[in-house]
Amino acid sequence: MISIHSHIDDIAAADWDALAGKQPFISHAYLAALENTGAVSEHNGWTPCHLAIRDADQQLTAAMPLYRKTHSYGEYVFDWAWAEAYQRHGLDYYPKLISAIPFTPVTGPRLLAQTETTRKHLLAAAIAIAQESGDSSFHLLFPPAIEASLAQDNGLLSRHDVQFHWLRGDWRDYADFSDALTRDKRKKLRQERRKVSDAGVSIIRKRGSEISEADWAFFYRCYSNTYLEHRSTPYLSLAFFLQIANAMPQSCLLVLAYQDGQPIAAALNIIGPDRLYGRYWGAAWGPAGYVGNLHFELCFYQGIEFALEAGLDAFEGGAQGAHKLARGFVPVATQSAHWLAHPGFSDAIDQHLNREREAVASWQSELEQHKPFKPSPSQ
Structure with missing residues (x-):
């Protein structure tokens, strides 16, 4: 029936x-x-x-x-x-x-x-x-x-x-992955990550119950800012993110960037049984203003590191974006x-x-x- x-x-x-x-x-x-x-x-x-x-x-x-x-x-x-x-x-x-x-x-x-x-x-x-x-x-x-x-x-x-996905090779950790890149690409990735570090930015990854309601509220502010910058309206509400945080907490990975002790950007990933999915990102810049390459750090490199640490087979960074190719992703x-x-x-x-x-x-x-x-x- x-x-x-x-x-x-x-x-x-x-x-x-x-x-x-x-x-x-x-x-x-x-x-x-x-x-x-x-x-x-x-x-x-x-x-x-x-x-x-x-x-x-x-x-x-x-x-x-x-x-x-x-x-x-x-x-x-x-x-x-x-x-x-x-x-x-x-x-x-x-x-x-x-x-x-x-x-x-x-x-x-x-x-x-x-x-x-x-x-x-x-x-x-x-x-x-x-x-x-x-x-x-x-x-x-x-x-x-x-x-x-x-x-x-x-x-x-x-x-x-x-689309462009990161697919796990025979790499034990991020250093192995980095070494597998061509010299020019490896140099580019290191420069991008160094610029974020030199700006005094620290990164924290939180999963499941480690993510507080204040973290979710900050993430939603960042998520909304991304849409506002494109003169658009967010599809999802804070209530949606809080509901999935409650219903499927271990599937949620939040990557937070801090500068001078204050959060300035966030990226949300969803964890599957064998792969990581990059979903949303945004920033709420602090007094020091825009930090170059922070998007790549939060949305790409942190996800690759986590996938390697968690033993996941793949990391899907979202739709489109041929620029991902230079950062370790491949066409799928x-x-x-x-x-x-x-x-x-x-x-x-x-x-x-x-x-x-x-x-x-x-x-x-x-x-x-x-x-x-x-x-x-x-x-």
Whole structure:
């Protein structure tokens, strides 16, 4: 039996998490925090309509995070041009249906099921809902490769992009990692870190219960400042961060920068079972003013150090940013899958995506030639 739920709390947390696995962003607690604090709501253009499939004994056998959208903000798979094309032809692109983690460009499971057959049922159910509701389209954003392949095999259009991730090598610690870089890149990283230290800045990493409410309040001030600097409005509230701090404390890593004993900047990371995710950063500069390279220190180098110390396999520093390549990150492919109700637009976008995938593959190949590491002895 398939059901649609307007709030994640309509589905038992234990049942959802049993299907979702251990990635923090797909957890019931994370999705509930988004909804309970109003970041995800009909008012904000994100209407939850989560899918659940239950067997004859009412046991949850499959689920999907699903939202009806009236805009394309907070997705990081940019379809503004598609919406404009619809508008030029007198058609409505919104509302549309998406399966994604709001405001979170992180690859992870979306079709929460144990078998391929049940995953197909979830895909088919989502498309059926879009058709019945008159939605223009259905979008599966940042699925893992197995789900992206399944979607493509079942007729969805495939879109590719590139992010930059730090991937663990055979390094014991940060010194080993640094030594693996080319001479120029190693020198650049050391100079950037030294400038932060020479500015009298000290760094403290706090995890879980070590993070106080005052720390969270300061972080939120910094987070908000980042949006204000770009003349934008934060998606998330302090209440959201306090809720995840309470519900999933060991997943939270806060990196704080101090100067003259006062906090001046902060970066939030989320810890998964095998990787670290860089999420938000900001600054509230002290009397000494702006500190160059502090963003790189808090958002990149501290994360790499922590990942090495914690034995994590990877560190995802967020969407986009080719500048990460020079700082130890490498290009990694991401995918999305798309179904469009209008046959003409579906064909046109399919042709566009074929060309776009070729361009993305070429770009990724070029980026591979500029990795910051010394050649291995076998090369």
